[in-house]
Amino acid sequence: MSLQHSANIIKSNLILNLDAKNKKSYNYTENLLLYSQNFTNGWWNGGTVTRTDNTLDIKDPFGRNNASKIQATNQSFGGLLRTWSSPIVSGTQYTLSVYAKAGNYRYLGLGPQLVSSYSDPLGGDRYVVYDLYSGKATNNITVLTNGSTISSCGIIDVGNGWYRCWVTGTPGGANGLTDISIVQSHGGNNYTPAGTEYVYIYGAQLQKGGLGDYVQTISSQANTNLNWYDLSGNSNNFTLAGTSGYGTGAVPSYNNSGYLQFTGNGEYAYNTSRNWIPNSFTISIFAKDFSAGMIASSLMYFGPDHDGWRFRTAGAETYHNSSPEYYNTWTYTQSDWNMFTYVHSPTYAKNYINATETSSISAASGTYDWLNTYNRMEIGRYTLQDWNTGAYLNGKVATVLAYDKVLSTSEITQNFNALRGRYSI
DSSP states (O other), rough: GGGGOOOOOOOOOOOEEEETTTTOOOOOOOEOOSTTOOOTTTTOOOOTEEEEESSSSSSTSSSOOEEEEEEEESSSSTTTEEOOOOOOTOOEEEEEEEEEEESSOEEEEEESSSTTBBOOOOOBHHHHHHHHTTEEEOOOOOOBOOTTTEEEEEEEETTTTTTEEEEEOHHHHHHOOEEEEOOOOOBBBBBBBOOOOOEEEEEEEEEEOOOOOOOSSSSSSSEEOOOOOOSSSSOOOEEEEEEEETTTTEEEEEEETTEEEESSSEEEEOOOOOOOOOSSSSEEEEEEEEEEEEEEEEEEEEEEEEEEEESEEEEEEEETTTSOEEEEOOOTTTSSSSSEEEEEEEEEEEEEEEEEEEEEEEOOSSOOOOOOOOEEEEEOOEETTTTTTEEOHHHHHEEEESSSSSOOOOHHHHHHHHEEEEEEE
């Protein structure tokens, strides 16, 4: 099998492999709902159901006594559990989920962000309904308002009669309303139950994007992963961070499509575990939608001048006091995923877009003599000696590969062909 058609990336001399599409590298866990296992807490409005937390009737999906029981009452809309406080932003996609198990009743409904966004089941419309006997999910919401959309829903069998029920949609208005309800078979709750119907629930979750791993909350939201793990085996892990006082100071946000979003508002990621300025190196980054800023950089300051390299949206360069400076540019379509590669040796530097060489430059004489032991690499910003900041990235980054050697064109092509399919290149 030729290098050009290999299914695997080059492993020799690989010193960094960050992959936002691989949960072993980045596993984002977010829950915007509070008291996700404490439905008797006042943050949840019991409405027309009676609630029992930590019931001894059954075990929760993970074999513990943390399941909750909700039972309908004999009154109009008698199966409703609601919170008024879900934090949402109009136009942002969210997924609402909850674990559920049939008690003496089989139908559960989920209604994410209903009033002024999705239409309100209390006004006669219906919920997404889950049959806890057959394991079937059906979207029976019939009216959407303010440009809201339901993109998908589903039900996952997690064993012992438990299901994870979920619905993904984009609200067209913001109001913070989320419903979990005992419903009729068609998803409606505009009726009067007998008051004896009950189901078991556990682990409610609201998160941006698609369905992710469940994480418990109590009195604060959960965002438990600021680590981007290196899959090369060298433990060159990166930490997501935000620069206080610059823009919003937010950290890079994760998208379930498998990339980290940088908006130019102070987001970056950094590593301090190794010297990131070898004499010979290759860096490849899958990225898109750049409008400005620094993709990645490493810099050490020496007196009036400085050593380092910068991987910019306009091109890549290395520089060193009293030595040649290499600067290359590249041209690409901003809205497309591309693999940007920068190859550096002591006597030349090359740029590649999607494994095609776009520019190169050679030094007439001399070699780099890196005297520093600087051990900080950053993705998304450029820093100076005194840690002043600037050139924050606005764009998406999905995969970062680094080698402590110069890769050949055929090796760069192998890496590109191994990964291009996931980005539809």
